[in-house]
Amino acid sequence: MHHWQRSKRKSAGEGPWAWLAAGSVATSLALLALLLGLLAVRGLGHFWPADVALVTLDDGRQLAGRAVKEAPLPGREARERLYRDGNRDVDGDIWEWVALERIQDIAHPEDLVVLERRRWGEFIGRLVAIETASGERFSGDAAWPALKERLAVVEDGRRQIAQLREETIQPLVRRVEAGQASAEDRAALASAQSQVNARQAALPDDTLVLESVGGRSLRQPLTDVVRALQPNAMGPVDKLATWGQGVWRFLSEGPRAANTAGGVWPAIFGTVLMVVLMSIFVMPFGVLAAVYLNEVAHQGRLIRWVRIGVRNLAGVPSIVYGVFGLGVFVYGIGGHLDDWFFASRLPSPTFGTGGLLWASLTLALLTLPVVIVATEEGLARIPESQREGALALGATRTEMLWRVVLPMAMPAMLTGVILAVARAAGEVAPLMLVGVAKMAPQVPLDGEFPFLHLDRKFMHLGYHIFDAAFRSGDVQAAMPLIYATALLLVVVILVLNLTAIFLRHYLRGRHGTLPH
Amino acid sequence: MPHSSSTPPLRRSVRQTRDRLATALITAGGIGVIVAVMAIGIFLAVEVLPLFWSSADTPRIDLQALWLPQPYTGLEAPAHRWQPALPEGGGEPRFGMLPLVWGTLEAAAWSLVIAVPLALGAAAHSALFMSPRLRARLRPTLELMEAMPGVVIGFVAGLVLAPWLDNHLALGAVLLILLPPGVLLAGGLWSRLGGRLHRRLPMGWAAVWLMPWLLVIWGLAVWLAPLLEAWWFGGSLRTWLEVHLGLAYANRNAIIVGMAMGFAVMPSIYALAEDALSGVPGNLVEGAEALGATRWQTLWKVVLPAAGPGVLSAVMIGAGRAVGETMIVLMASGNTALMTANPLDGLRSMAASIAIELPEAAPGGTHYRLLLLAALLLFAFTFCVNTLAEVVRARLRRRYRRMEGLA
Incomplete structure (x- = not known):
């Protein structure tokens, strides 16, 4: 009997529950890997210039596009x-469902071109000819090199115009609108505008003669074309270069077509600016509160309760902070500021509506508990002997705090701020109430006084995802871009968190474990 | 000490004044910050109060209109309705808040159903079985999982998982059912194939080498799902559910919210539960093992009774997070204010309602104040739950210290 029991236990090992426990770890890790893998593959794959298939159906009809699902x-x-066969202006939409049994042939001919355009999205088809304003016509094999060459000229001109607009015209226009413009300003504005017009007129006024694979022809002005590719004719190295270019464009350009195409630069800028402002607010106040709680206050029952309360505020839903921000900052303080200082602009609100300042203040409040808790942990780790030593040498309490305690607690404070930044960068719900915008054409930082426009709305990566996913007309078309944006956001947050983890590790290594 | 009196008294008094000033500043600043943070609750309460107080500018609303079914024009029986904007075809706005409360709790409950077993299993495994090296890596990994922004999880749940499940409902169900027995099968095989395999694939690394096994289970589910669907459910699980059980299937539903939010909440429950389990004094564990208990018996009979309150507080904090999470519910739930127990139907939570409706609600109006009431409820709930959890954890720490002292 005894022997039997022992052998049974041996063969059963730890029993079923232990395996279920191991399975739950494996499942969680697998889910995390699946999520990250999905984001990475879809997000980065979007920029890869995949081959375009020329599909011939059983009734002889042809279509060119990329298979999606x-x-x-x-x-x-x-x-x-x-x-996804593009050509919204020719076919009416950019999608085509094809039953597999109807497909007779799939080819990848090298002469298929993919044009990215400012209006109407992608064109996929063949380039027949390119006609210049002076009556020249390149057709056949000469057309593609000519297109490449002339597109480079157009791009160059476009960049110059954009620069002129941004640096000269826009500040002048705003000054005119605000009624502060002098006669010189008006003259400068007029001359700049005529310069832009001249540059615009100097752009090669070419027309592309295009033909979709279905046989419909189309005349496309070259000035509307953003990028032209012949993916099927490209080698892997070319494709890699194009991929890199695509990633760069995504990071450096503004969105097009109701946030379903183009890049996310304004959203990156808005997120970073908001987070930087938030850190400026949260760092001193968080450290101040932590120092008070840990070093100055009498450690009684009340402080214990306050400490628990502060810790719990980290668990209060972020949307509640958003409500507070809307009610107190926007409607309360902002409304009064408008009444006192910007009465001339009422009823259109200046600070009485969501904006950069209120958003960063709200997030600072939201992340204050994170910073306080992290700093307090760091302060608690510093051995009491260090403080006593400083005091014994004749330092006052302030000197002791400033020279001994705070420098030692530096990594903890940094950890707190990085964790706060990581949390704030991913937080969207409160921003929806206090100042994020679907599309903010002007970034809140420019060369015009007062340089940093705290009252402006701004774009945010997280809200960009939400907006493109739920408020844009064609979700399917926006999907690749949402994946890419989500990947970007996740990468930023992961890097921030890894930094915080590393710092905390360093901190533990330096000061040992928390003394009880 | 000849130097101690060499500091001129004037300089010393300047230093002392400066010290006092700085201390006063820190005190004032610290108290100010803490008061500002605590002001959230006060602000919400002050803004909500006029709802129940008759005043000139806002119409009073009685509690019954919020929590009891109301007779509305156009409806036969009294019902719960949340239609804060004027309904089509005229009529008064409908402010029954119960559907929102229901939606919030339903979403939180389903996410706990997913998260609690995963998190507690993971905590138990990593506290007792896992190799220390793997454990040191697992914690930061799961911390990264916790940091995953809600909007990304919501996007994946609402736009990737929901359509996928829409097409592969049977596969999802089979996968869910197959997962536990599949893992148990792996365990059984492992115990049977002793010796060399145990050295190659030690129990401490089971979390890693089980992952390829999960792929095998996936493959099995892909093979099995269409067969099962054809045999038992007449070709389509969805139609079968609708016809036989009367469960309508909404594209974005409570189960999807539960899965997504479970994923988001699981790491925080794990971290706290693991802290509680691994904080149990080592001599208790060693004593149990010396008496011949397996590790699982040790966990069940010794560690868990000691760490129980800590595990409970971990679950409570998870519940607090799930109740207040906004973006995931907003993006994965369809936002239909329903009151059904059907987990395959949509829902609308309080947090999502606030996020959608508050920017449009006129400040000071009934709708605005009701949304603030929802925020106050969220605040009060999470604050109470977290305080309770914190108190429990503080008690637990004291208990552990006492146990260590006794032994």
Whole structure:
């Protein structure tokens, strides 16, 4: 009997529950890996210039596009495939479902071109010819090199115009609107505007003669084309270069087509600026409160309760902070500021509506508990002997705090601020109430006095995801871009958190464990 | 000490004044910050109070209108309705808040159903079985999982998982059912194949080498799902659910919210529960093992009774997070204010309602104040739950210290 029991236990090992526990770790890790992998593959894959397929159907019709997904046909043992074939202006939409059984042939001819355009999105088809304003016509094999060459000229001109607009015209226009413009300003504005007009007129006024694979032809002005590719003719190195260019454009350009195309530069800028402002608010106040709680206050029952309360505020939902920000900062303080200082602009509000200042203040309040808790932990780790030593040498309490305690607690404070930044960068719900915008054409930082416009709305990466996913017309078209934005946000937050983890590790190594 | 009196008295008094000034400044600043942070609750309460107080500018609203079914024009029976904007075809706005409360609790409950087993299993495994090297890596990894922004999880849940599940409902269900027995099968095989395999694939690294096994389970589910669907559910699980159980399937539903939010909440429950489990004094564990208990018996009979309150507080904090999470519910739930127990139907939570409706609500109006009431409820709930959890944890720490002292 005894022997039997022992052998049974041996074969059963730790029993079923231990394995379920191990399985739950494995499942969690697998889910995390799945999520990160999905974001990485879809987010980065979007910029890869994939080959364009020329699909011939059984009735002879042709279409050119990239396969997006497959799904079973309802009610039958067959599948259909979704192609993204662009050409919104020719076909009416950019999608085409094709039943697999109807496909006769799939080819990848090298002469298919993909044009990214400012209006109407992508064009996929063939380039027939390029006609210049002076009557020249390049067709056949000469057309593609000519297109490349002339597109470079157009791009160059466009960049110059954009620069002129941003640096000269916009500040002048705003001054005119505000009624502060002098006669010189008006003259400068007029001359700049005529310069822009001249540059615009100097852009090569070419027309592309295009033909979709379905046989419809189209005349496309070159000035509307952003990028031209022949993906099927490109080698892997070319594709890699194009991919890098695509990633760079995504990071450095503004959004187009109701946030479903283009880049996210204003959102990156808005997020970073908001987070920097928030850190400026949260760092001194958080450290001040932590120093008070840990070093100055009498350590009684009340302080213990206050400490628990502060810790708990880290668990209060972020949307509640958003409500507070809206009610107190925007409607309360902002409304009064408008009444006192900006009465001339009422009823259109200046500070009485969501903006950069209120958003960063709200997030500072939201992340204050994080900073306080992290700093307090750091302060508690500093051995009492250090303080006593400083006091014994004749330092006052302030000197002791300033020269001994705070420098030692530096890594803890940094950890707190980094954690706060990581939390704030991913927080969207409160921002929806206090000042994020779907599309903010002007970044809140420019060369015009007072340089930093705290009252302006701003764009945010997280809100950009929400907006593109739920408020744009064509989610399917926006998907690749949402993946890329989500990946960017996750990467930023992961890097911040890794830094915080590293710092905390360093801190533990230096001061040992928390003395009880 | 000849130097101690060499500091001129004037300089010393300047230093002391400066010290006093700085202390006063720190005190004032510290108290100011703490008061500012605590002001949130006060602000919400002050703004909500006029709802229940008759005053000139806002119409008073009685509690019954919020929590009891109301007879509305156009409806046969009294019902709960949240239609704060004027409904189509005229009529008064409908302010029954119960659907929102229900939606909030339903979403939180489903996310706990997903998160609690995963988190507690993971905590138990990493506190007792896992190799220390892996454990040192697992914690930061799960911390990264905790830091994943809600908007990203919400996007993946609402726009990737929901359509996928829409097409592969049977596969998802089979996967969920197959997962526990599949893992147990791996355990059984492992115990049978002793010796060399145990050295190659030690129990301490099970979390890693089980991951390829999960792929095998996935493959099995992909193979099995269509067969099962054809045999038992007449070709389509969805139709079967609708016809036989009367469960309508909404594209974005409570289960999807639960999965997404469970994923988001799991790491914080794990971290706190693991702290509680691994904080149990070592001599208790060693004593139990010396008496011949397996590690799981040790966990069940010794560690868990000692760490129980800590584990409970971990779950409570998880519940607090789940109740207040906004973006995930907003993006994955469909935001329909329903009151059904059907987990395959949509829901609308208080937090999501606030995020959508507050920017449009006129400040000072009934709708505005009701949304602030929702915020106050969220605040009070999470604050109480977290305080309770914190008190429990403080008690637990004292208990551990006492145990260590006794032994």
